[in-house]
Amino acid sequence: MLVLVVLLIPRLAITCKASLVQCKAHYPHPPLHKYHQPGDLIIGGIASQTFIISNSATFSEEPQPTRFEALAGVTKNYQHILALAFAVREINENPQLLPNVTLGFHINENYFNTQWTYYDTMEMLSTPDRFIPNYKCDVRNNLLAVIVGLDSQTYLHVATVLDIYKIPQLIYGSAPEMNDKTPGLPFYQMAPSKDLQYVGICSLLLHFRWVWIGALTMDNEIGERFVERVLPLFTQSGICFAFIERAGRINFVSDMEEMLQIGAKIYDKIFNSQANVLVCHGESFSMTSLRWLPYLSELFNLTDKVQGKVWIITTQMDLTSMVYQRTWNVDMFHGAVSFSLHSSDPPGFHQFVDDTNPSSMKGDGFILDFWQQAFGCIFPDTDVGNADENMCTGREKLESLHRSVFEMSMTGHSYSIYNAVHAVAHALCVMSSSQLRHRTVGNGGELKLQNQQLWQSHPFLRSVSFNNSAGDKVSFDHNGNLIVGLDINNWIIYPNQSFHRVKIGMMDPQIPPDQALTISEEKITWHSCFNQMQPFSLCSDHCYPGYSKKMKEGEPFCCYDFIPCPEGKISDQEDMNDCFKCTDNYYPNEAQDFCIPRNISFLSYEEPLGISLAFSALSLSVITGLVLQTFMKHHNTPIVKANNQNLTYTLLISLLLCFLSALLFIGQPEKWTCLLRQTAFGIVFSVAVSCVLAKTIMVVLAFMTTKPGSRMRKWVGTRLATSIVLSCSLIQAGICITWLATTPPFPDTDYHSVTEEIILQCNEGSITMFYSALSYMGFLSIVSFTIAFLARKLPDSFNEAKLITFSMLVFCSVWLSFVPTYLSTKGKHMVAVEIFSILASSAGLLGCIFFPKLYIIVFRPELNKREQLVRRNQ
Incomplete structure (x- = not known):
């Protein structure tokens, strides 16, 4: 792991002295083993000294002691050094940004060793050439900021020391998880927060409906924190884990066999799983370990299990290779989707990289080792290798290397380093013109910044905002995180094992999380196993609608x-x-x-059923009116007189109103129709039945008065009939008035009776009152039927008892069948049943009581004479 330290250096030549190396000699170099992973930014081996590189620097003629271990390095990360050098050169060549000031930088290696990390950090705070912690007498080499490398664990050790001095620390990798981090400690993250990446991965999975996934992470605290963060987030979003595997890191040769066995188990779990999507989280070195997986299939006879998977790679990881891995098969990563820090190519960077060679990079202690490992050659004056091996000319082109070995375009992490250097430079530019800075002018008018001013740079760095040369805006949020999104790339692996990144989307941190993801599906290339069809990753088949x-x-x-x-x-x-x-x-x-x-349903005048019932009601009303007219026209005839004219007229009028009341049940229910339909029908029908009852009683009394000495003669008369009709009708009227006063009917909507329809109906308000009114009519009809049935054999030619018996038999039959039929129907058919019952029962009374008499009046007038009545009675 490298720590990049940005220094503010006056325009003086800087000499890299041997004393630096001699200081380190007091601390033995940690033992290195054959399979030990080198640091992310060390190219061509591991440097055992501190390099000081600057565009204005010259080096003493004294040989610079270096020691490189013959290890296979991650050559791709050499671009990070070039991005740093390019940014410093841009700043130093810009006279308007930092006039009379030259930036320089150190690059320190920690060897993944805590002891060396603390040592290098303390050395930064010491006077050059003299390792005395917390003592600095040099006024020229002033430490301004530290750019910390990829692996977050290194930062924790560095921050332990640097936080004491409030030295600005810029992290270009993933930010560390610090539970006890005090708010306001001076570090700035050149990448978005991890939450944005986790939300982005979750949104990507949901976008493609991948809900059954595997997870592969590191077997350390970083991996556990990843699982702790994403497990609840994914679960709440409906995503399940088929497995969560943790891979360790090979540190010693003795671990090799054990790690290969663990890797074989992981390989078996991945490729035996039904999950086609694998979320892979790790650090910068993790990809070099994953490249072993295809060879484990051969080593453990697992080749028959190879199949396509969609690898979702987090920002810290990239397709890199160790020197010995450059020809290894990486087909299993074809179609992978990776999240990466947003990057652009600053103008001139491609040319800067293209011009890079061992002769152009003077003072670069990394380039020779990088060159040898990247191109697989050796330089004649090195002690490494055999003289018969391929010799380096120094004219090899970086452009010819595979992207897994080296990339010409600026990667996300290199771009973060580039922006970090410029952020420090712009903060210094603002600070130099501020009234708050402390400055002293020395010899030659050069600007010198004292150590006590380090803490003063934080307000300027926190509020820095500018557009870099690539046109991207650089600024920090209130948490010290760079306001920048994430690029989403698709990896395309070619048959020659080179690869290409295609940008297919991004995560924008400045819009709501549910809209932050944008993806272009048409740009995605899937693994060949999926035949360019979007993969499914499900534990169970989709549950279809229905x-x-x-x-x-x-x-x-x-x-x-x-x-x-x-x-x-x-x-x-x-x-x-x-x-x-x-x-x-x-x-x-x-x-x-x-x-x-749903269809709106009610018994309307526009449908056949409504038209038929309305026509029937009107027709019967007309017939009743004609019968009434006929009886009134022949009111002086014996047959009309013999049947109590007033009762006859009252009965006919009430029947006429009964027929007309049926029209209240047809049409869309309104408030007034709901109030009238049942109550009006109940009162009118009660009057009609009361008239029939009065007629029946009057017939019985009339027969009884014919007996000699009968005392019933005084009861025969219109007063008794009127009293019967009024008393019986008033009782029904009282029931209806009580009904209207307490729980009146009202228009209602029934959504439940018929599935396909919304029924517009009149809610009766109180079912009890409805059936009370109906029961009272039934009581009157039963009493009338009983009396008429008992008097049916009275000897009288015009005795109405038989006619009333038949009419009430029809009436009772209709209403007894009405109740079950009414309860078993729904919607408009329920209304139709009630209308039919009204019409049928009323027509029964009209037909049975009046049609025989009407027949005599109209068609047999010769029978409508007193002589005929007397003769027939005899």
Whole structure:
């Protein structure tokens, strides 16, 4: 791991003295083993000294002691050094940014060793050539900021020391997790927060509906923190883990066999799993370990399990290779999707890299070793290798290298280093013109910054905002995180094992998380195993609309069976946990996968049933009116007189109103029709039945008065009939008035009786009052029927008892059948049943009581004479 330290250096030549190396000699170099991983930025081996590199620097003629271990390095990370050098050169060549000031930098190596990390950090705070912690007498080499490398664990050791001095620290890799971090400590993250990346991965999985995934992370604290963060986030979003594997790191040769066995188990778990998507989280060196996986299949006879997977790679990882891995097969990563720090190519960087060679980079202690490892050659004056091996000319072109070895375009981490250097420079530029700075002018008018001014640079660095040469805005948020998004790339592996990154989307931190992800599916190339079809990654097949998921006992929630929706419910999307009811205005279709608008239903005048009933009601009303007119016209005839004219007229009028009251039941229910329809019908019908009852009683009394000495003669008269009609009708009127006063009927909407319809109806308000009014009419009709039945054999030619018996028999039959029929029907048919009962019962009374008499009056007038009546009575 390298720590990049940006220094503010006056325009003086800087000499790299041997004393630096001699100081380090007091601390023995940590033992290195054959399989020990080198640092991320060390190219061509591991440097055992501190390099001081500057555009204005010259080096003493004294040989610079270096020691490189013959290790295979990650050559790709040499671009980080070039990005740093390029940024410093840009700044130093810009006279308007920092006039009379030259930036320089150190690059320190820690060897993944805590002891060396602390030593290098303390050395930065010491006077050059003299390692005396917390003592600095040099006024020229002033430490201004530290750019910390890729692996976050290194930062924790560095911050332990640098936080004491409030030295600005810029992290170009992932930020460390610090539970005890005091707010306001001076570090700045050149990458978005991890939360943005985790939300981005979750959004990507949901976008492609990948809900059954595997996870591969490191077997350390960083890996555990990753699992702790993403597990609840993914679970809440409906994503399950088929497995979570933790891979260790090879540190010693003795660990090799054990790690290979662990790797074989991981390989077996990955490629035996039904999950086609694998989220891979690690540090910068993790990809070199993953490249062993294809060879484990051969080593452990697992070749038959190889299949395509979609690898989702986090920002810290990139397709890199050790020197010995450059020809290894990486087909399994074809179609991988990686999140990376946003990057652009600053103008001139490509040319700067293209011009890089061992002769142009004087003072670069890394380039020779990098060159040898990148091109697989050796320089004649080195002690490494055999003289017969391929010799380096120094004219080799970096452009010819595979991207896994070296990239010409600036990568995300290199771009973060580039922006970090410029952020420090712009902060210094603002600070130099501020009234708050402390400055002293020495010999020659050169600007010198004292150590006590380090803490003063934080307000300027925190508020820095500028556009870099690539046109991107650089600024920090209130947490000290660079306001920048993440690029989403698709890896395309070619047959010659070179690869290409295609940008397919991004995560924008400045818009809501649910809209932050943008993806271009048409640009994605999937693994060849998927035949360029979007892969599925499911534990169970999709649960299609019309079905709901049924969890399997003991299985994750992504593993389920599916069952049809129960009656009355639907599911209109895939993978729904439960079915739901349609809103009141809709009902389920037959497949139960969408809702159909309901029809508004009521008995209207525009449909055949309503027209038929209305026509029948009007026709019967007209007939009743004609009968009434006929009886009134022949009111002086014996047959009319013999049947109590007043009762006859009252009965006919009430029957006429009964027929007309049926029209109140037809049409869309309104407030006034709901109030009138049942109450008006109940009162009018009660009057009609009361008239029939009065007629029956009057017939019986009339017969009884014919007996000699009968005392019943005084009861025969209109007063008794009127009293019967009024008393019986008033009781019904009282019931209806009470009904209207307490719980009156009102227009209502029934959504439940008929599935396909919304029924507009009159709610009776009180079912008790409704059936009370109906029962009272039934009581009157039964009493009338009973009396008429008992008097049916009275000897009188015009005795109405028989006619009343038949009419009440019809009446009672209709209403007795009405009750079960009414209760078993719904909607407009229920209204039609009641209308039919009204018309049928009224027509029964009209027909049975009046038509025989009407026949005599109209067609047999010769029988409508007193002589005929007397003769027939005899």
